[in-house]
Amino acid sequence: MIAVGAYGFAYGEPDRLLYPTDSNGSLCGKDEYADRPNLFFFDLLKCLKMGASVVTHGCPTPQVCVAECPSSTWTWYKQEFDEKLDSTKKADRAKYMFCKEGVNPQLSSKSLNELIEDGDCAPYTLPSKPIVGRCIPEIKAEFFEKLQSYNVTVNSSELEDGRDYLAIFLNAQEYGMKILQDVRASWHMCLVGLAMAMVLSFIWIVLMRWIAGVMVWVTLVLFVGIFGFATYYTIDKYLTLKDDSSSNTDVKFVASLDYYKNLSKTWLALAIICGTILGITLILLIFLRTRILIAISVIKSASRAVGSMIFTLFWPLIPFLLQVILFAYWGAAAIFLASSGSTKQYSLDPSNASEIVQNSLTEVAARIPCDPNKNSTLGSVCNFVKYGGDEYTAYLQYFMLFMLFWVMNFIVALGQVTLAGAFASYYWTMDKSNLVSFPVAKSLWRALRYHLGSIAFGSLIIAIIQMIRVLLEYVETKLKSYDNDFVKYLLKCLKCCFWCLEKFMKFINKNAYIMVALYGKNFCTSAKKAFFLLMRNIVRVVVIDKVTDFILFISKLVVVGIVGIVAFIFFSGDAKGLVPIDSISDYTAQNKPELNYYLIPVIIIVIGTYVIASGFFNVYNMGVDTIFLCFLEDEERNDGSADKPYYMSSDLKGILGKKNKSDETD
Structure with a gap:
């Protein structure tokens, strides 16, 4: 993974993805085109009516880098009028035109009709504004009506479709800018809300003990x-x-x-x-009342363990930071890989655009490699589509995606083994006052020193299943154009089966890691031991699992609900009447930032709170699972004698009617 990333960093150029690229593969606003930062489309409507397929097939109209987007409406009368114009009028008309580099309508030996028909100059222009480096026409009905009256070679329905696509694009861009403004204005308040979520989650887990x-x-x-x-x-x-x-x-x-x-x-x-x-x-x-009592007692034991090892609550920050670093590295490597290689240019007949949208043309049939410096193929337009070599770049991206799954699951597994070791050390300490110091750090050291192979193997299994699920999604997307009920049914069944398999393997892996932390055996041996131990106590397992899931679900709802309500009251500015203390409502009204959509920071805080609460309660869940598995082991291999005393809590011994010899002596 490091080697592939290094290759991408060495040969990729992210600027290629940031700056718009003209038909010749040149970057607008970069190097020799630094004074021409905007990309102008000769006929943008032909791009818009292709929809999403424009990403893979390119836009079937010439594109040139320009210093400024057009500010006036101009269109070409489809008539042979050039001969009737004197040089002054011809020059006056030429200043409104946008043509390819090196093409001067005033000096060209071609007539205006020939320049337009050969794709050397744009057939029309509309007042446009630069949006993300692209010249996008303003949405005004009179421009389209005027264009229609000038007999431009697009019909009225195409104009309407183009206007709708442009409106959607501009509205999305406008909403995006407003959302970005709201995030910038409220980011510090969002951090306060997330800090509140951390404190509340911590307090709630402590209260869970009672x-x-x-x-x-x-x-x-x-x-x-x-x-x-x-x-x-x-x-x-x-x-x-x-x-x-x-x-x-x-x-x-x-x-x-x-x-x-x-x-x-x-x-x-x-x-x-x-x-x-x-x-x-x-x-x-x-x-099942007895088993429910066992579940409650196990949950209380997990609460006491968390209370005795407070650092376990902050442990999720380390895997989280590792996952952020991994995702950042993978994202950067993917961007560099996508921008590596030479330019890829293809010809695409504009008349095929509607067929491409309907998926009646395959990619191979629709795109033909071409050279923009030579004559276009079959009279179509030769345009830049993307960077990179199809022979290897796609495979490297697939490999990097697989490695992302593997390493991400590896980090999760490392966290589970570390927590399992810490909670196991708590359970198997008879006198809890003599608990080992730094149990989390020592458990991490054991995981790094002895268990990396088991962690890597278990996470590899999950990564393979996840990659198969991604491939099934890809195959389903490719086969959407084929109306075959059997294929659809087969794919749905496969997706369902592999989803279930992933859930099952994650359950097995989690318990296998607990056994790895307990006995130090390899992954397969630990998975086998954990599986049969759970099967011998399947009813208890189901009750414990469901009761714990329910309690954690309620806990998450409480934390998210409290933080979400406070955030809504603050950002909505309606604290008066909702908050009984006037000083708080006045403070809220005075310090509330000016926002376009006050729900944006509320949504960010709610999502962030759920993620934070999940991190805290996943620790709690891991504690419950570890202590439960230790309890089952304790019950099976010990009998309460002086040589084999029970390590379970007094609550559990009371529920099961078990005693240690030392308890009778006391």
Whole structure:
């Protein structure tokens, strides 16, 4: 990966992607074209009507670098009038024209018709503004109407389509600029919001030590109460409507919800669904109450472990920084690779543009390599399309994407092994007051010294599955033009299977890494041991996993909700009436930045808060999984004797009815 990146850095030129490129492959605003920073399209409408395919096929109209975009409307009458014009009028007309480099309409031996038809000069111009270095016409109906009246060789529907595409582009650009302005104006406030999210997540995890059990039971009671009431209500509605002849008609598919609301069969179906869920929940609570108590006790043990090793909460910052560095390196290398190699120019017949959009032409048939300094192929326009060699650049990009997946998963796995080692050292310490110093640092050292091979192998498996999923998405995109139901069905099945396989392997990997941290065995041995241990306790595993997921989900909602509400109140400027303290509402009104869209910083803070909360609670989740696996190992290999005492907490021993000999002595 480093070697491929070095190749890209050595031969790539990112300026090629930043500056617009004319038909000859020259950079506008760079080197000898430094005084001509804008790219002018002879007929921009032909680019716009191609849609997204313009990226791969190029725009089928000549493009030249110009110092300034056109500021006036000019069009060519498709008539042989050059001979009737004297030199003064001819020169006056020429100053409004945009032509290829070296072509002077005043001195050219060609007539104006020939210059236009040969693609040497633009057939018309519209007042334009430079947007990202491209001359984009202003959206004014009168210009298009005037252009239409001048009998330009594009029909009215193409003009309308072009105007719509331009409007979308300009609106998107305008929104983008306003959003960027809002981010610049509120970035410091966003950082304050994210810092608040970190503090709140930290406080919430500390509180989980005391409220985890309360949260679980309150939620279960509310769940039963809600579905109990729903079952009663739906049965009552069914009994009310079942004797009404108008509500017992055959069910029809209509758009109105009121129709279904007045059918007795609707309420019967809802009653069956609610009653089934209620019954299953009650059965699970009755028969799995002991396992739910185990789940709560494990969660409390994880909370105590986190409280004893506070640095575990800040550990996710290290993998996060490593992932940012990796992504930055990969992005830079990808940009340099994309800009490496020589210019690639192809000819494309403008008449084929609509067929390309409809995917009736293949890329090979639509594009023919050409030389802009020679005659164009088959009368079409020879244009620059991209940089790079198709023979190897694409494969290097695929390789870099695979390496991104592999190293990203490697960093995640390193973090999991490190946390697993720290939490395991907590569990297997009988006297928690004698916990080893710097447990996270020592666990990291063990992972780097002994377990890098297992980490690399496990992350490689996930990376291969993710790469296969990417290839399936690519194949599906390529086959969209073929209306084959069997192929669509097959691809959907493959995508679903590999999605499930990735989820399953991530679950296996996570528990395998815990075993790697516990026993120091290789990945395959640890994965096998973890898998069979979990299968022997599958009911406990499901209950622990789902209860933990639910608690963490609620916790994330609480943290994100609190921070999101505070951010909304602050940036909306409507603190009065919502905040009871006048000084706070006055401070909010005075310090709120001027924004185009006040929801932009709110959205940024909410997304950032979710990411931060996920980082904190993933540590908590890893603690629960590690302590649970240690608990299963403890239960199987120890018997409470003096030689083999239980290391589990007193809560767990009480739930399972187990004791150590030392407990009886005490």
